[in-house]
Amino acid sequence: MASASAKKIRPKYLTLPAILFEIRLPVPGWVSILHRISGALLFFPFTAWVLYLLDTSLRSEQGFQYVKTQYLDLPLVKLGLLLFIWAFCHHFCAGIRYLFLDLDKGIELRTARITSWLVIGASLALTALFGAKLW
């Protein structure tokens, strides 16, 4: 039996324009979705990439020198490495925040917002630090 309610057209909120322009996430929401995006990126392609770098650099002296002086000097590679460093640092910092949240530490709204900003700031600062070491 087809009821009237089943045929009723329901509004669909999660459209791409809605995701991009309408939905406003609070700061902890940003930390959360960035944790997810950075995690997905670390799973693929970054783990494969790091394994490639480890493989090449440990294979021989030439491989190590190639990675260090040639490969990591390519602009696109440096950009990719910077993205990897950010993804790692953000996932790391946000992960530590979640471990504390699991222990019921910092769950008050004010504290949660402050720690969210701290995570975003710390991961960007660490990215800048490691990036500066890299260049």
Next chain:
Amino acid sequence: MVKRLVVGAHYGLRDWLAQRVTAAIMALYSVIVAVIVFQNSPLTYAVWKDLFAQGWMRVATLLFAASLAWHAWVGVRDILMDYVRPDGVRLTLQIFTLLLLAAYVGWAVQILWR
């Protein structure tokens, strides 16, 4: 008081806990490796090779790889459950995820014990 009948395989709690334990292992390893690399900066091939020639480092790195595989499996599975609705596509992607993670661990073993 509501009496709930708890059913299921209870793998949710195990996965939740595993994800956190593996996260702690990887965090500790990352900090240790970062400190070693920074102390030996600029890094030379001899130092790099000797580091990964040591037994504890090989085992620790293997532990990291295993942790990553388990951690990422829980995480990627969560993402797929949230966003991929068609069962066939989701199952295919989950199988692909498992295969890729197994390949990562295999590759890591190959690099470490060459």
